[in-house]
Amino acid sequence: MRNRLIQALRPVAPGIATMVADDRTGLTVLPAAWLSGWTLIDAQQPGARHARRVHLALSERAEVQVLTGRPEAFDAVVRGSEPSADTAIAIGRAFLDTTRTFEKWSYRVERPEEIVGLPEHTDPILADLRIEITPPLPVAGPAGWSLRLWTVTGTSLIRHDLCVRRDRTVEDRATVAAPDLAVPDSV
Template sequence: MQTITRRLGLRPAMLALAVGLMPLAACADPGGTTSTTSTSHTTATAGDPDMKDQMATTLEGTSPTIADALRSDTTTITPVATAALSDWQVVDVLPRGGAHPQRWFMGVKDEGREVVVLSGFPQRWAQVADGARVTSADQAEELAGVYADATRDMSRGYARIESVDDMRFVPSPSQAESDRIDALRRERTEIAAANASGDGPWTVRLWTVTDGDLVRHDVEVATDGAITDTTQVVEADLPVPQTV
């Protein structure tokens, strides 16, 4: 079995300050821009056109492709429930149409004047979790699921599952694949919805199918929102489509 551990300590948010005549400023780390700040002022809520415009303005200097997508009329912004977060909100940005559809999860603060692209950058979670207060197992389960969904590599197949029945198997399996599907249904009864243990910090167990592998996540959620995600591939090369 393959075990991968990612340890992310919570640190104070690294906020970019706009100065002088510069409309945008960014904080950078080895993985790229972690936060972009704009000096323009609007009043907006997630999903509102003003929010989209403000986010696009904030990102146009560092992520022009995402900024262009945000300005499209077909792009939707959906808030993601994260009760434990303080000043930041996680949103799901989904452009519709086009030959190569893309999707991003982002942290948004101050009505879109600060934006952190989370997809593919788990190290940026600490910035979005700044000021978080996790007070219950339910909040820990919610935050662990959002972390798994939002920070994943969007170029890889992914589905968060709660049972074998949630797996989308190949439509015309061979006999060997059918036998394996039957074995999975018979043997993998431990797969369940996200479930927290402990009294704070909590360990939340959840399950995903990632690039065709069944992966178990043991996500430690601290009371301040810090995340440690330990993953283990428990079934490799499932009989699922390549995009799952």
Template sequence: MAGLAHRHRLAASLVATALLALTTGCGSGDSEPSASSTTSTTTKETDVRSRLATALATTDPTRAALLEQSTTSLSPLDAPWLTGWRIIDVNSDTVPHPQRFFVALAEDDRALLLSGAPDAFNEMVADAAVSLDTPEKATAVAETFLDATRSFSTYSYRINSLDEVKWRSGLNESGTKLRDSTVASYGAQVTAPTASAAADGWTVTAWAVEGTDLVRHALTIASDGAVSDKPVTVVAGLPVPVSL
């Protein structure tokens, strides 16, 4: 009887050990994350990179070659109003001349260079059959248009406030006066873009620093997403860096 009891205790112990191992392997919140999600993300990025390089190989072989370099990063823009296309921010840390550009990639692997090309942006939205029915969507289109179609021949960036201007450090007297007068004259005007309803679409006022100029963009956004822009330089020669 003692031997039988011993065998029962041994069997129970083995079952408990097996259950503990199973629980530890499957249920712990501290377990190492699966590599499958990382692999999936990497595969998708590689796929997009390859598709872009192929699409640009004929029309823009220089940029196509940049896409094949490990120092080139790809960052998709968030544009939920856009279907059938994705907009990608391409940033190449090549030495001695880093390069950056925005390009649109269609589901059927057509590519459109957007940087410095507002007509290409409108070609993209027409192909995507964009329909804007809220001021929020129109504002998002305006912001994406300015970000993606800017020319990188000069250092430029969109701002929602003069607090976002990258003033040079150690300004001299004239630079300080120009900075202060700009803030006094335009500090209340420079705000985040907001769309207002207009005939068959929307109007949006947005602001940017382009080179050393403060620029006001008066944009008209049609209900089908087509954008027209009338930029006006309101202050020239700002005491700001001309490059990063």
């Protein structure tokens, strides 16, 4: 897989191709049984202070898409037949996981307990949100499936109201639900 990925990346993202060619760079295939013809890959190169990380998609035909920070590339990869409710959840999770930019520490949460370093006693805004931070529950609508997911980006809790459309593409309406949480903003 590494060699196919390097060859596909060279013309479109030579810097990332060099990163992937480094034997220290770990390549992890992300679970996506719902995705046909493409493999989602998490590439991480260790660094002195922080790892360099990028999410990629490699097709069976050796096409590549850089997903990090590029929702439109994600849409190009996942476009297909109408998803089921469970598939819409998997697409929404994969969308948030693979399109984040890594400019700030960012991770998806589905329970308040998953917020790293969250003190037992928190501000009233977050206390009110605790009942809302749950695994996604898709609701069918005319455009597709609506679902809510959450991320912590830096020290902010972000609510993502997603629409996983009938063609599997994703619309994300992100809102800062709680800024400046008393949590670490990096690891």
